[in-house]
Structures are given as structure tokens and as C-alpha cells.
Amino acid sequence: MPTLTFPHLLSAGRIGNLELRNRIFMCPMGSNLGEPDGACGDRIQSYFEARARGGTALVTVGSVSIGWPVGSGNAPNVAISEDRFIPGIAELANRVHSHGGKVALQLQHAGANAVNDIIAGRPMLVPSEPEPSESDMGSYLTKDEQTRIATPHQQEGARVAYREATRDDIQNVVRLFADAAARASRAGIDAVEIHGGHGYLISTFISPYRNRRTDEYGGSVENRSRLLVEVIEAIKDRVGADFPVWCRLDATEFFVDGGTRIEGARRTAQLAAEAGADAIHVSAHADPARAVGVTEGHATHTPCHFVDFAKTIKKAVAIPVIVPGRIEPEVGDKLIRDGDVDFISMGRKLIAEPELANKLGSGQVEAVRPCIYCYVCISSIFFRDRIRCAVNREAGREFEYAIVPTKEPKKIAVVGGGPAGMEFARVATLRGHTVTLFEREQNLGGTAVFASYAYEPNGRLVRYLANEMQSLDVDVRLGTAATPAELTRLAPDEIVVATGARREIPPIPGANQDHVFSGDELRTLITQDDNISEVRQKLSWSQRTMMGAGAIIGATSDAKRVRQLSRLWMPIGKRVVIVGGGLVGLELAEFLAARSRDVTILEEGANLGAEFAIVRRFRAMHELEKLGVRSLPSTSVLEIEENAVRTQHPDRGVELVRADNVILAVGTVPNSTLHESLLEAGTAAHLIGDAGGIGYLDGAIGEASELARRL
Ligand SMILES: Cc1cc2nc3c(=O)[nH]c(=O)nc-3n(C[C@H](O)[C@H](O)[C@H](O)COP(=O)(O)O)c2cc1C
Structure with a gap:
């Protein structure tokens, strides 16, 4: 270029x-x-x-x-x-x-x-x-x-x-x-x-x-x-x-x-x-x-x-x-x-x-x-608070928050190449530490890559951080799961676990049917990543044929390509119900509605998009309204049926919402398994980002940046 x-x-x-x-x-x-x-x-x-x-x-x-x-x-x-x-x-x-x-x-x-x-x-x-x-x-x-x-x-x-x-x-x-x-x-x-x-x-x-x-x-x-x-x-x-x-x-x-x-x-x-x-x-x-x-x-x-x-x-x-x-x-x-x-x-x-x-x-x-x-x-x-920036923790704190070279350079292992892991590696390296970053996937970015299909600016952040890894010469090991044994071999002075979140299938009756996808399965479907064979089992014969004929996206994690090609075809029916009106649910809703799907979001709580900063939430709700997405707050799911979701609302009572496909955008929990096993084995490790508590990009960058300045 x-x-x-x-x-x-x-x-x-x-x-x-x-x-x-x-x-x-x-x-x-x-x-x-x-x-x-x-x-x-x-x-x-x-x-x-x-x-x-x-x-x-x-x-x-x-x-x-x-x-x-x-x-x-x-x-x-x-x-x-x-x-x-x-x-x-x-x-x-x-x-x-x-x-x-x-x-x-x-x-x-x-x-x-x-x-x-x-x-x-x-x-x-x-x-x-x-x-x-x-x-x-x-x-x-x-x-x-x-x-x-x-x-x-x-x-x-x-x-x-x-x-x-x-x-x-x-x-x-x-x-x-x-x-x-x-x-x-x-x-x-x-x-x-x-x-x-x-x-x-x-x-x-x-x-x-x-x-x-x-x-x-x-x-x-x-x-x-x-x-x-x-x-x-x-x-x-x-x-x-x-x-x-x-x-x-x-x-x-x-x-x-x-x-x-x-x-x-x-x-x-x-x-x-x-x-x-x-x-x-x-x-x-x-x-x-x-x-x-x-x-x-x-x-x-x-x-x-x-x-x-x-x-x-x-x-x-x-x-x-x-x-x-x-x-x-x-x-x-x-x-x-x-x-x-x-x-x-x-x-x-x-x-x-x-x-x-x-x-x-x-x-x-x-x-x-x-x-x-x-x-x-x-x-x-x-809120009359001081200005702050999700991607630049220094903003508004320049007088007290510079990156200061460490007096005690350390060897640090970071597990997880999402935004938290990369931001930590960036700041720690700039301070003079030697960082090895393990990422079990073939690409850096973690869930933020998927988030960028729905919201393009997230992809820019991933690219920036990945580029920083390269220009700072961080030892990045892609396709490498950092097992406790691997970490012992490396013998780092500090271990930082940034393994992100995992999504659990919530105990909703009917959630195990073929037309119900978790967020991870949806990602697999639209990118055709390594786990595709498992999810393919859920598709109909004709959908599999379409995918087999290469009419779908073709294995790619290039967000731009995914966004373009998914406009042509996706193995997702016309009527889609998204269970969960959090940040992920709203971004998915926009992605699907912009691809001519009739989307309904069911949210148990009183508010949709509560994790968004308020002005972004206002905007997201506006975009969804423009796209004709139906948002149903205070609505719980009783059961997922073959062609509908049975819901309950305090005033409207029990209602059926028609659905060809149901996407579960709930059940996101910290993926702290590695951290727990390290602790059990008596190895101290720091936990940052979604792995420690779901905080999305703002939380991930914030915690990473704070820890890297402390160590
Ligand atoms: C945090 C914030 C505070 C702002 N405060 C003011 C302001 O005090 N006076 C003003 O004229 N515009 C204000 N604006 C609008 C900006 O001057 C500018 O028009 C806007 O951010 C669009 O430019 P951008 O896309 O490059 O950010 C503010 C914008 C932001 C994001």
C-alpha cells in the first residue's frame, strides 16, 4: 500500500x-x-x-x-x-x-x-x-x-x-x-x-x-x-x-x-x-x-x-x-x-x-x-464529570498519567490478544518490560473483531493495537494456548490473564434447537471460522448447499468483506428474535436489521443498551428505530418454540413473538478458568478485561492501562 x-x-x-x-x-x-x-x-x-x-x-x-x-x-x-x-x-x-x-x-x-x-x-x-x-x-x-x-x-x-x-x-x-x-x-x-x-x-x-x-x-x-x-x-x-x-x-x-x-x-x-x-x-x-x-x-x-x-x-x-x-x-x-x-x-x-x-x-x-x-x-x-476517553486513558489526566520507564524491567506473559491484552502489552513494553503475548486464535482482537462486523470503528481499534504489537516488537504467539505448563516453561516474572468472556447458553427451554444460535455460533456462521463444522449441523440442507457452493462469505475475518458479503446472503431467516438487549444484542440487531431482517429484541431488564455510554445508547436506539427494530424491554423469555418465542411482560402478559431464528445475546460471563487454575497451582496472576468482569472496550482498555502503569 x-x-x-x-x-x-x-x-x-x-x-x-x-x-x-x-x-x-x-x-x-x-x-x-x-x-x-x-x-x-x-x-x-x-x-x-x-x-x-x-x-x-x-x-x-x-x-x-x-x-x-x-x-x-x-x-x-x-x-x-x-x-x-x-x-x-x-x-x-x-x-x-x-x-x-x-x-x-x-x-x-x-x-x-x-x-x-x-x-x-x-x-x-x-x-x-x-x-x-x-x-x-x-x-x-x-x-x-x-x-x-x-x-x-x-x-x-x-x-x-x-x-x-x-x-x-x-x-x-x-x-x-x-x-x-x-x-x-x-x-x-x-x-x-x-x-x-x-x-x-x-x-x-x-x-x-x-x-x-x-x-x-x-x-x-x-x-x-x-x-x-x-x-x-x-x-x-x-x-x-x-x-x-x-x-x-x-x-x-x-x-x-x-x-x-x-x-x-x-x-x-x-x-x-x-x-x-x-x-x-x-x-x-x-x-x-x-x-x-x-x-x-x-x-x-x-x-x-x-x-x-x-x-x-x-x-x-x-x-x-x-x-x-x-x-x-x-x-x-x-x-x-x-x-x-x-x-x-x-x-x-x-x-x-x-x-x-x-x-x-x-x-x-x-x-x-x-x-x-x-x-x-x-x-x-x-454527568458533569471530567472528560475521559475509552481508548486513551491519558486523556484529561496528562498531568499525572504519563508512561514512565520502569526501574525494574520484568519478563511478563500476557494471555489473550484482545484489546485488554494488547493495551497491556503496549504500555508495558513502552515502559521497558519484555512482554510475550499468547493468543489461541490465529488473529489478534478477540471478541472485538466480531464486534467490528456490527460496528466498524471497533475494528480500527483492533488494527491500531495489532499494529502497535508489531512496531513495538512484542513477542506475539498466535495460535498458542497458554497452558499452565507453557507458562511454567516461559518462567515469567508476572502473568497477566486477559482471556475475555465466554458465552453460556442460558437455561431457556428450547434453547438447544437448530434455529437457535448463540452469539459465538452466529460469528462462526458468518465468518466460517474453524468451528464451522459443528454449527453447520444446525443448518438446513439448502443452507448447507449455499454455504458449500461458496455463495456465503467464505472463510474470512476481514470485517469489511464480512459486512459487504453478509448483505448478499446469510443463513439467517427473515424474522429474527434476539434474546438480550445489552450492548451485544443491540449491535447484532443493527447488523441484522441492516441486512433486511425483521428483528425483535427481548430484554428482561427495564433498559436496553445499559452498558453503552448514554450518548452512544441514544444513537444506537435511534438507528434501531430507523431500521424498524422492535425493542421489548421488561420482557422475559418463557420458551423458544419452533417458529416463535413465548414471552412474558408484566402488563402485556404472555405473548408469542414469531421467529425463524433466535439469537442468544445473553449469558456472557468472565472467562477466568485459566486464572483459577493458576491460582489453584499457587501461581499468582493478574486478571484484566472481561476475564475479570464484563466491562467491554472501555473497561478492558482502562484496566489494562492501569495495571501496565503499576507493574
Ligand atoms: C466532549 C465534547 C464536548 C464538546 N463541547 C463543545 C463545546 O464546548 N463547544 C462547541 O462549540 N462544540 C463542542 N463540541 C462539538 C465539537 O466542537 C465538534 O463539533 C464535534 O466533536 C464534531 O467534530 P469531530 O467529529 O471531529 O469530533 C463538543 C464535542 C464533544 C465530543
């Missing part, structure tokens, strides 16, 4: 007078890494410094409060509302500059999303009193999650109230933005971005749905954009025309009838440019009452979701245009080459891989740790 280069993405660029070493920006992302009093401390400085060290042209501190605590969103975000915040911000600027990077602050007034106003019982500033709306989020959340999300609203004195901005309020807001920009400039910050999107104050003025004013700030797009224009002008007046200022704008408001649309956004962008804005950062918003809003709007699930909007805006203005939204480097390179946009802002990719730009520049594309779009990052923000 030819080495990928990114000549356009990595070429120098400029916004106004600001020179940028390449076209990769780090999106503004609220991280909750600020200090509790709004200060910019070592934790958040280290987080951004790591991305600057990694070659990012410009990092943006998201949602910096201009009036803290008034009009501010989340408790531990950074503030710039008083001079006392300047030293921390100046230190951040120094640390970013020391690596040749640039830094912007995204200035924010949270308006109708000012959680700190709710907590304090202050009314939130809005252009017009909002229409009441009912959120659908509750139906996807567990009781505990609902309580955690609602906590600020339940504190003593908290209340949700609004205040329609008077002219004085508006002037005050304009002054706060200008003061904030002046402080940023004094602190040595390179630019400011005005947050004009995502339902915060300025975007509610711009939105024709949220702004119903009849004064000069309401009505026409010019009037609705007036607050933004005044803010830009005031900043330019205060800090001088040379200080770069740009704004983030919603190109559209998804699911909002009568909301912002691209035609209006295009005009707002022109007005911003006329007022002196040096660039436009394109984004989108979606009705926040819709659980899927976050992944349809700014933290989009759809690759390149905002690119067409950005192209439209680029044609309407003469200033640079910045675009985010799941843009892969090769796509970004092409967009810049073709003059469609000027800069690519990357969010989740840079949380997962701070060294992204440097790695692209040095031709180490395979060494880029991928974001798996599991939404652990943004789900943490929902």
Missing part, C-alpha cells in the same frame, strides 16, 4: 495575521477539566499542551465563560470573566506556544443552557421565553442516570426560569464578550472564537424559532444576527483589528421546525464577515429535547455531516472556513486541496490521539489511535 501523505492538510495556513503550521485545529470541546472556581489549572493546561506537542496547528478551549458563574454552562469549565483568571490562561498560552502551536478561547454565554444559573436560581437569559418541550431522553436512561443528570435541578434553591433580554442586558453581554477578548489578548491567547451555535445565547438570537422578538434584534436575519455582529465589532474595537476573531455558527437546527437553515446561516456568515470576523467555524445544532440531538447536531455521528454546509458558506464569504464532523485526514486533505474549506477541526480524534498531526506528518498513519465513536467523552460531560 502506498504511504499516505497529506500535503494539503499539513500545509501552512493563515487566518488574518495568524500563521498556522498546518490545517488541523482542535475543536472547542467542553472538557470539565477546569478548576472548580473556573481557573485554568495544570490539568487543562497539560491536556491542551499534549495536543500542541502532537503537532495540532491550533487548539481551542471550548465554552469559556464570559460572565462566570452567571450565564455559564457546566461547573468545571474555564472562565475569563475576571482578571484573576488571566495567569492560568497565560500559562496555558505559554505551554502551547512552547510547542509551536496556537491557542484560541471559545467565548461563551450559555443562555438557555446556563446550568449554573439554574443551580443558583437565577433566570437564564434568552431572546424570547422558550416554548415548553418534553425530552425523550428519560425513556433511554436508567433510574440512576436520570437522577444523576437531574441533580443540579434538584439542589436547594435551583429553578428553571428565563429572562427575556432587555436592551441593557444585550449591551451588557456585548461588553462581557469584549472584556473577555481583551483579557484573552492580554494573556497571550492567539484568537477568540465567539460561540454562536448549539443553543447558547447568540444562537438563540439567530434562530428564527427561538427568537420571536419584535425589536431590532428579532425578525429578519439581519436583526437576529445583530447581537453577533455587535459582539464582533465590540471585540475588534477593544482589541484591535489585527486580533483574530471568528465565530462558530449553526448551519442548521435539525428537528426544529422553523429553526435556522443554511440559507439564513449563509447570510449570518456574510454579516459576521462584514463586521470583521476573520473566519467562520461551521457547525449544526439539533433539538436538545431529542436524545439523538447531540449526535445529529454538533457531535455528529454521520461522517462529513457538515461539509456541504461549509462549502455553501465558503462560496458566500471571502474569509477562511473551518469545518469539523468526523472528517478523516484523507478526506480533509482533499477538501482543502479542492478549495472547499480552509481548515479541518477535529474533536474526538484528538481526544483519542493527541499526536495525530505529527503521526500523519511522519507517515505513521497506522500508529494513529482511532476514536471508536463510543461517546464516553461526551457522556461524561452530561
Whole structure:
């Protein structure tokens, strides 16, 4: 394969007078890494410094409060509302500059999303009193999650109230933005971005749905954009025309009838440019009452979701245009080459891989740790926790969590080549230990490989980790089961067991029939792996003939091929019932429904997908609903019959759900057999990942990374 280069993405660029070493920006992302009093401390400085060290042209501190605590969103975000915040911000600027990077602050007034106003019982500033709306989020959340999300609203004195901005309020807001920009400039910050999107104050003025004013700030797009224009002008007046200022704008408001649309956004962008804005950062918003809003709007699930909007805006203005939204480097390179946009802002990719730009520049594309779009990052923000990343345990902890060389190099045996085993081997090797990794299959990746058939980003993580094994020269022994005898021969100083999970057939009457498959059997069927002969017994004559004729996939663990070919044929009937609505059940349901199967998920508990981070769960449920999957929570299985599953629900009673095939996505238990036998033989061993307790990728990577740093 030819080495990928990114000549356009990595070429120098400029916004106004600001020179940028390449076209990769780090999106503004609220991280909750600020200090509790709004200060910019070592934790958040280290987080951004790591991305600057990694070659990012410009990092943006998201949602910096201009009036803290008034009009501010989340408790531990950074503030710039008083001079006392300047030293921390100046230190951040120094640390970013020391690596040749640039830094912007995204200035924010949270308006109708000012959680700190709710907590304090202050009314939130809005252009017009909002229409009441009912959120659908509750139906996807567990009781505990609902309580955690609602906590600020339940504190003593908290209340949700609004205040329609008077002219004085508006002037005050304009002054706060200008003061904030002046402080940023004094602190040595390179630019400011005005947050004009995502339902915060300025975007509610711009939105024709949220702004119903009849004064000069309401009505026409010019009037609705007036607050933004005044803010830009005031900043330019205060800090001088040379200080770069740009704004983030919603190109559209998804699911909002009568909301912002691209035609209006295009005009707002022109007005911003006329007022002196040096660039436009394109984004989108979606009705926040819709659980899927976050992944349809700014933290989009759809690759390149905002690119067409950005192209439209680029044609309407003469200033640079910045675009985010799941843009892969090769796509970004092409967009810049073709003059469609000027800069690519990357969010989740840079949380997962701070060294992204440097790695692209040095031709180490395979060494880029991928974001798996599991939404652990943004789900943490929902709970007001500090940001964290499922694949990069260092994210948000850079100040305390570096990989430090060991003083006592050891010989370590790792059993199991799934994500937990590989992440352990990676970190331990980097620390200077010598690792031998045993994997009984012929491929690395474990269950994550199967998970990648249903959810492609998981496969990227497996490839990244497998590539790390190779480049770090880890002694990987494929097709080798690490028996206690084998381990004794190796005589390691430490043994780490990462043998993953195994799936037990649950004691459901009828579960042993031929049309009932376990998750493992389904995998065998669609990949035709080594265990195929056993599962083939369960197929009909015609299904076996199809498989024999090679019409099915052909033995492969290439996820892309499996995904493509399984669209043509699978030995699975039209009506499928999946027993178990956990993470595995939901991913399988999406895989099968996308292949024209009528899928029903039966889940005994009250919630589906409880193991997913909440934002990923919202998205998964949305995708399933779109595909017509029927989800039946609180439904237990009484018996699997020949063509149906007999179920019981507390209200609906006993019901039959028709099924040609039944897939059992329950009964996943830790596979700790080896660990137990080692302990019985008096050999100490560490247990990580699903082998110690089912925690999926997030848990596996987390435990592996912690242990490798400790040993
Ligand atoms: C954890 C998280 C926090 C975010 N916070 C902000 C924010 O404070 N301000 C903002 O304008 N956008 C915010 N966003 C949206 C991002 O700036 C960006 O639009 C989004 O992540 C899409 O880019 P990506 O696909 O490269 O991640 C946030 C996104 C994430 C994932």
C-alpha cells in the first residue's frame, strides 16, 4: 500500500495575521477539566499542551465563560470573566506556544443552557421565553442516570426560569464578550472564537424559532444576527483589528421546525464577515429535547455531516472556513486541496490521539489511535464529570498519567490478544518490560473483531493495537494456548490473564434447537471460522448447499468483506428474535436489521443498551428505530418454540413473538478458568478485561492501562 501523505492538510495556513503550521485545529470541546472556581489549572493546561506537542496547528478551549458563574454552562469549565483568571490562561498560552502551536478561547454565554444559573436560581437569559418541550431522553436512561443528570435541578434553591433580554442586558453581554477578548489578548491567547451555535445565547438570537422578538434584534436575519455582529465589532474595537476573531455558527437546527437553515446561516456568515470576523467555524445544532440531538447536531455521528454546509458558506464569504464532523485526514486533505474549506477541526480524534498531526506528518498513519465513536467523552460531560476517553486513558489526566520507564524491567506473559491484552502489552513494553503475548486464535482482537462486523470503528481499534504489537516488537504467539505448563516453561516474572468472556447458553427451554444460535455460533456462521463444522449441523440442507457452493462469505475475518458479503446472503431467516438487549444484542440487531431482517429484541431488564455510554445508547436506539427494530424491554423469555418465542411482560402478559431464528445475546460471563487454575497451582496472576468482569472496550482498555502503569 502506498504511504499516505497529506500535503494539503499539513500545509501552512493563515487566518488574518495568524500563521498556522498546518490545517488541523482542535475543536472547542467542553472538557470539565477546569478548576472548580473556573481557573485554568495544570490539568487543562497539560491536556491542551499534549495536543500542541502532537503537532495540532491550533487548539481551542471550548465554552469559556464570559460572565462566570452567571450565564455559564457546566461547573468545571474555564472562565475569563475576571482578571484573576488571566495567569492560568497565560500559562496555558505559554505551554502551547512552547510547542509551536496556537491557542484560541471559545467565548461563551450559555443562555438557555446556563446550568449554573439554574443551580443558583437565577433566570437564564434568552431572546424570547422558550416554548415548553418534553425530552425523550428519560425513556433511554436508567433510574440512576436520570437522577444523576437531574441533580443540579434538584439542589436547594435551583429553578428553571428565563429572562427575556432587555436592551441593557444585550449591551451588557456585548461588553462581557469584549472584556473577555481583551483579557484573552492580554494573556497571550492567539484568537477568540465567539460561540454562536448549539443553543447558547447568540444562537438563540439567530434562530428564527427561538427568537420571536419584535425589536431590532428579532425578525429578519439581519436583526437576529445583530447581537453577533455587535459582539464582533465590540471585540475588534477593544482589541484591535489585527486580533483574530471568528465565530462558530449553526448551519442548521435539525428537528426544529422553523429553526435556522443554511440559507439564513449563509447570510449570518456574510454579516459576521462584514463586521470583521476573520473566519467562520461551521457547525449544526439539533433539538436538545431529542436524545439523538447531540449526535445529529454538533457531535455528529454521520461522517462529513457538515461539509456541504461549509462549502455553501465558503462560496458566500471571502474569509477562511473551518469545518469539523468526523472528517478523516484523507478526506480533509482533499477538501482543502479542492478549495472547499480552509481548515479541518477535529474533536474526538484528538481526544483519542493527541499526536495525530505529527503521526500523519511522519507517515505513521497506522500508529494513529482511532476514536471508536463510543461517546464516553461526551457522556461524561452530561454527568458533569471530567472528560475521559475509552481508548486513551491519558486523556484529561496528562498531568499525572504519563508512561514512565520502569526501574525494574520484568519478563511478563500476557494471555489473550484482545484489546485488554494488547493495551497491556503496549504500555508495558513502552515502559521497558519484555512482554510475550499468547493468543489461541490465529488473529489478534478477540471478541472485538466480531464486534467490528456490527460496528466498524471497533475494528480500527483492533488494527491500531495489532499494529502497535508489531512496531513495538512484542513477542506475539498466535495460535498458542497458554497452558499452565507453557507458562511454567516461559518462567515469567508476572502473568497477566486477559482471556475475555465466554458465552453460556442460558437455561431457556428450547434453547438447544437448530434455529437457535448463540452469539459465538452466529460469528462462526458468518465468518466460517474453524468451528464451522459443528454449527453447520444446525443448518438446513439448502443452507448447507449455499454455504458449500461458496455463495456465503467464505472463510474470512476481514470485517469489511464480512459486512459487504453478509448483505448478499446469510443463513439467517427473515424474522429474527434476539434474546438480550445489552450492548451485544443491540449491535447484532443493527447488523441484522441492516441486512433486511425483521428483528425483535427481548430484554428482561427495564433498559436496553445499559452498558453503552448514554450518548452512544441514544444513537444506537435511534438507528434501531430507523431500521424498524422492535425493542421489548421488561420482557422475559418463557420458551423458544419452533417458529416463535413465548414471552412474558408484566402488563402485556404472555405473548408469542414469531421467529425463524433466535439469537442468544445473553449469558456472557468472565472467562477466568485459566486464572483459577493458576491460582489453584499457587501461581499468582493478574486478571484484566472481561476475564475479570464484563466491562467491554472501555473497561478492558482502562484496566489494562492501569495495571501496565503499576507493574
Ligand atoms: C466532549 C465534547 C464536548 C464538546 N463541547 C463543545 C463545546 O464546548 N463547544 C462547541 O462549540 N462544540 C463542542 N463540541 C462539538 C465539537 O466542537 C465538534 O463539533 C464535534 O466533536 C464534531 O467534530 P469531530 O467529529 O471531529 O469530533 C463538543 C464535542 C464533544 C465530543
